[in-house]
Amino acid sequence: MALVSRYLDPNLVERLNHMEFSARRVVEGSTIGLHKSPIKGASVEFRQHRFYVPGDEPRRLDWRVLARTDRPYIKEYDEETNLRCVLLLDSSGSMGYGPKHGPKYDAAARIVASMAYLMLRQTESVGLATFAGKMTSYLPPHATSTQLSRVIDQLERTDPRGESNLPQAVQEIADRLGRRALVVIVSDFFTPMNRVREAFARLNYERHETMAIQVMDPDEQEFPFRSWSRFRGLEGEPAMLAEPAMVRKAYLENFRLHQQQFAESCRAMRVEQHQYTTDRPLLEWLTQMISRRNK
Numbered sequence: 693m694a695l696v697s698r699y700l701d702p703n704l705v706e707r708l709n710h711m712e713f714s715a716r717r718v719v720e721g722s723t724i725g726l727h728k729s730p731i732k733g734a735s736v737e738f739r740q741h742r743f744y745v746p747g748d749e750p751r752r753l754d755w756r757v758l759a760r761t762d763r764p765y766i767k768e769y770d771e772e773t774n775l776r777c778v779l780l781l782d783s784s785g786s787m788g789y790g791p792k793h794g795p796k797y798d799a800a801a802r803i804v805a806s807m808a809y810l811m812l813r814q815t816e817s818v819g820l821a822t823f824a825g826k827m828t829s830y831l832p833p834h835a836t837s838t839q840l841s842r843v844i845d846q847l848e849r850t851d852p853r854g855e856s857n858l859p860q861a862v863q864e865i866a867d868r869l870g871r872r873a874l875v876v877i878v879s880d881f882f883t884p885m886n887r888v889r890e891a892f893a894r895l896n897y898e899r900h901e902t903m904a905i906q907v908m909d910p911d912e913q914e915f916p917f918r919s920w921s922r923f924r925g926l927e928g929e930p931a932m933l934a935e936p937a938m939v940r941k942a943y944l945e946n947f948r949l950h951q952q953q954f955a956e957s958c959r960a961m962r963v964e965q966h967q968y969t970t971d972r973p974l975l976e977w978l979t980q981m982i983s984r985r986n987k
């Protein structure tokens with residue numbers, strides 16, 4: 693219970709109980725949930741008529757149409773099914789940054805736990821994968837009552853370390869998923885933009901719906917340092933002693949360019965983009981993000 697409250701405080705849970713999270717594109721699944729599947733079968737919502745071909749089950753014939761037209765037609769239905777979602781969490785070294793507001797990884801883990809809780813409450817299937825240089829853990833999507841505790845246990849046992857390799861992680865996820873799903877990537881996305889586009893392109897090719905949630909510390913947006921500082925790389929880069937005034941302009945220009953390219957890549961690949969900074973109340977941000985998405 694203590695672990696659960698670390699990632700999901702009671703006020704957050706209460707608000708999540710009044711929210712719904714929907715998939716924007718049609719996805720596939722096999723159990724009853726809140727979403728529609730392109731799989732055609734015998735369910736409760738009529739889709740269309742199709743002319744009978746040898747091999748079709750006679751019980752699916754529309755006898756009224758046959759009596760009226762003397763032509764055999766089959767009824768097809770949309771199956772109502774659950775959303776299959778994988779939450780892909782960046783656990784590379786850069787996610788450990790957070791001198792004032794706590795590590796970015798902790799904030800990202802709370803976002804992941806919140807989304808897992810929300811979708812499991814809707815009887816959706818949720819899985820979790822963490823990655824650094826490669827996928828470091830994988831929890832397949834399930835909608836069982838114990839899945840939330842498994843997700844939180846995995847979050848608790850993961851520490852941010854190592855270099856990031858988003859395309860490699862996405863490759864491994866896509867190979868495991870098989871059929872279409874919602875993939876939510878929670879990361880700072882501080883990686884060369886050609887590698888981000890490579891990852892998005894793979895998911896887009898497989899027709900997965902993709903969300904990108906970028907988690908950042910305010911320091912990374914503002915570069916507030918004033919005195920001589922030693923900047924230590926968190927993913928293997930060498931330390932650098934610098935006078936912030938001399939590098940601030942170049943840093944901020946590179947940061948703005950990276951953010952612009954990231955937004956353009958998301959638009960080009962039909963990736964839904966959101967941004968969270970660790971100084972912002974999570975409950976407020978989640979409420980606005982889900983409201984924006986559902987609209």
